[in-house]
Amino acid sequence: MVKKSVVKKISQEVQEKFEHESSGHDWWHIYRVWQLAQNIGKKEKADMFVVELAALLHDIDDWKNNEGDSSVGAKVAASMLRKYQVAEEAIDQIVDIIMNISFKGVTDKQSKMVSIEGKVVQDADRLDAIGAIGIGRTFTYGGSKGNLMYDPGVQADPEKYGTSHGKGSSTTINHFYEKLLLISSLMHTKTAKKMAKGRHKFMEQFLSRFYKEWNGEA
Numbered sequence: 001m002v003k004k005s006v007v008k009k010i011s012q013e014v015q016e017k018f019e020h021e022s023s024g025h026d027w028w029h030i031y032r033v034w035q036l037a038q039n040i041g042k043k044e045k046a047d048m049f050v051v052e053l054a055a056l057l058h059d060i061d062d063w064k065n066n067e068g069d070s071s072v073g074a075k076v077a078a079s080m081l082r083k084y085q086v087a088e089e090a091i092d093q094i095v096d097i098i099m100n101i102s103f104k105g106v107t108d109k110q111s112k113m114v115s116i117e118g119k120v121v122q123d124a125d126r127l128d129a130i131g132a133i134g135i136g137r138t139f140t141y142g143g144s145k146g147n148l149m150y151d152p153g154v155q156a157d158p159e160k161y162g163t164s165h166g167k168g169s170s171t172t173i174n175h176f177y178e179k180l181l182l183i184s185s186l187m188h189t190k191t192a193k194k195m196a197k198g199r200h201k202f203m204e205q206f207l208s209r210f211y212k213e214w215n216g217e218a
């Protein structure tokens with residue numbers, strides 16, 4: 001099967017699997033990461049076959065709901081790819097990217113991404129967490145957890161990342177300081193760094209406007 005058809009088949013399979021997923025990782029997150037990865041990957045001269053397939057499959061373990069065990073997602077991905085006779089060398093590269101992709105908080109700054117393809121997909125996944133899309137996703141997620149949008153009496157604590165999402169333990173605005181505003185500094189590629197700059201600036205503008213409106217000043 002030609003590469004273009006493999007990508008199309010896998011995108012259809014992933015879309016079907018995620019169709020009924022209501023968490024932050026719905027099909028449209030995968031779709032946006034796929035688009036971002038294509039844009040960044042072309043500019044960074046990466047192997048686009050590996051980039052596109054890894055972007056489409058990067059959250060496949062969430063579909064199976066195996067939080068914390070990335071090897072399950074890797075196995076699902078590998079068997080999907082083997083159905084279309086994708087070369088074992090490419091499967092190894094894609095599986096390696098899937099295993100290393102998740103953001104484990106500010107303490108996990110040591111990236112294990114070695115290949116340019118992995119860097120491109122990780123950058124794309126992180127870009128989708130910031131900017132206007134990031135703001136939308138964060139408020140949707142906070143609402144689903146029953147968190148307050150903002151409480152001037154609750155301080156943000158970046159060290160609390162990953163533990164601060166329980167009901168009432170933090171606010172959506174605090175999530176900006178605990179995660180979103182820390183992401184732009186984690187980009188690998190030149191292309192993504194530039195894009196992250198614009199998204200970061202937009203979030204800062206959003207926050208300053210938010211406080212002005214909160215205090216009745218705008």
Ligand code: NI
Pocket residue numbers: 025029033058059125
């Ligand atoms: Ni993702």
